[in-house]
Amino acid sequence: xxxxxxxxxxxxxxxxxxxxxxxxxxxxxxxxxxxxxxxxxxxxxxxxxxxxxxxxxxxxxxxxxxxxxxxxxxxxxxxxxxxxxxxxxxxxxxxxxxxxxxxxxxxxxxxxxxxxxxxxxxxxxxxxxxxxxxxxxxxxxxxxxxxxxxxxxxxxxxxxxxxxxxxxxxxxxxxxxxxxxxxxxxxxxxxxxxxxxxxxxxxxxxxxxxxxxxxxxxxxxxxxxxxxxxxxxxxxxxxxxxxxxxxxxxxxxxxxxxxxxxxxxxxxxxxxxxxxxxxxxxxxxxxxxxxxxxxxxxxxxxxxxxxxxxxxxxxxxxxxxxxxxxxxxxxxxxxxxxxxxxxxxxxxxxxxxxxxxxxxxxxxxxxxxxxxxxxxxxxxxxxxxxxxxxxxxx
DNA sequence: AAAGCGGGGGG
DNA sequence: CCCCCAGCTTT
Numbered sequence: 001x002x003x004x005x006x007x008x009x010x011x012x013x014x015x016x017x018x019x020x021x022x023x024x025x026x027x028x029x030x031x032x033x034x035x036x037x038x039x040x041x042x043x044x045x046x047x048x049x050x051x052x053x054x055x056x057x058x059x060x061x062x063x064x065x066x067x068x069x070x071x072x073x074x075x076x077x078x079x080x081x082x083x084x085x086x087x088x089x090x091x092x093x094x095x096x097x098x099x100x101x102x103x104x105x106x107x108x109x110x111x112x113x114x115x116x117x118x119x120x121x122x123x124x125x126x127x128x129x130x131x132x133x134x135x136x137x138x139x140x141x142x143x144x145x146x147x148x149x150x151x152x153x154x155x156x157x158x159x160x161x162x163x164x165x166x167x168x169x170x171x172x173x174x175x176x177x178x179x180x181x182x183x184x185x186x187x188x189x190x191x192x193x194x195x196x197x198x199x200x201x202x203x204x205x206x207x208x209x210x211x212x213x214x215x216x217x218x219x220x221x222x223x224x225x226x227x228x229x230x231x232x233x234x235x236x237x238x239x240x241x242x243x244x245x246x247x248x249x250x251x252x253x254x255x256x257x258x259x260x261x262x263x264x265x266x267x268x269x270x271x272x273x274x275x276x277x278x279x280x281x282x283x284x285x286x287x288x289x290x291x292x293x294x295x296x297x298x299x300x301x302x303x304x305x306x307x308x309x310x311x312x313x314x315x316x317x318x319x320x321x322x323x324x325x326x327x328x329x330x331x332x333x334x335x336x337x338x339x340x341x342x343x344x345x346x347x348x349x350x351x352x353x354x355x356x357x358x359x360x361x362x363x364x365x366x367x368x369x370x371x372x373x374x375x376x377x378x379x380x381x382x383x384x385x386x387x388x389x390x391x392x393x394x
Numbered sequence: 395a396a397a398g399c400g401g402g403g404g405g
Numbered sequence: 406c407c408c409c410c411a412g413c414t415t416t
Binding site for chain 3: 047048049050051052053054055056058059093095096099126127128129130131132135139147149150151152166195196199200202203208209236239242
């Protein structure tokens with residue numbers, strides 16, 4: 001069998017036609033996304049960093065809040081990493097936030113706060129790869145630079161019937177080659193419109209599992225549509241087996257002193273007491289972030305998959321369960337059981353004696369949650385069972 | 395080239 | 406419940 005053709009020929013005339021049709025469609029069909037109202041490279045950069053492997057629907061509010069908190073490169077560069085992570089808490093891939101912060105500091109120091117406008121300078125910044133560089137150059141600066149994300153890859157795979165697996169090196173290579181050819185000769189079209197139109201098509205019509213071909217502006221030009229293969233391209237990639245993980249989270253409330261009882265019980269009830277949080281070791285999975293004390297329940301003889309099998313702190317569980325929650329981290333499906341616990345003794349503030357900064361555990365008021373770099377699971381548990389008024393107290 | 399890194403919306 | 410997302414970095 002002949003190798004599939006991943007390098008379609010494409011005349012200049014056909015390119016122009018596709019560009020015109022797609023950009024024309026985009027002008028009328030573009031979703032009103034918050035960051036599309038901005039021309040500030042910084043604001044666009046934040047949106048691109050958040051959108052790396054994260055859906056538009058998820059990013060929306062985070063982007064608004066993040067920009068209120070850190071309105072400029074200078075503001076971000078001046079912030080502590082802890083504060084940046086707190087604003088990022090719940091978005092995941094916290095490496096992105098650290099890189100964003102480091103890049104902001106580099107822009108402030110090496111570029112006098114001025115956003116770089118060349119691919120080379122952008123690629124030199126942490127967290128900016130070729131997609132994000134292309135996105136910034138085209139969307140923020142309207143430069144004719146290519147970009148390929150998952151949407152673009154899928155649109156090209158179908159449009160040109162590129163028979164390859166999603167994310168495969170061949171398809172990625174082919175898609176970038178096509179994107180470069182388009183970007184180098186856009187005719188009348190604005191680069192920012194072309195790239196966003198390409199992604200918009202993939203996000204709204206040319207979707208992975210339910211493409212809406214009849215509404216597509218390129219339906220008559222689409223090779224996969226013609227051969228009836230739109231749904232099967234790009235071919236699915238092999239996915240690693242999901243792993244089940246069972247966790248126990250300990251809810252430890254600070255012992256309330258007598259003076260606190262002076263106020264009405266309604267206000268000093270359990271929901272007001274401070275909660276014990278532990279700090280994850282720096283580096284690695286969610287490094288340095290705060291969480292409810294957590295241990296992984298492991299079958300005898302099996303290895304823990306995500307967390308340590310025992311408590312880091314001297315805890316004793318109290319009978320009964322406060323609730324369970326589902327969570328997922330990459331390929332791990334987590335069932336977390338929230339249980340009351342108490343400290344058997346006060347642990348030393350910093351047992352290793354090595355670390356600087358805050359120790360490995362601390363008491364926090366639930367209201368402080370929004371200012372802390374919490375893991376997503378802990379944020380979820382606190383919101384559902386401790387902080388919220390809709391907690392199942394009766 | 396492959397794996398690690400979080401989380402959740404939508405089919 | 407499964408899929409995969411406006412990816413980057415390290416190995």
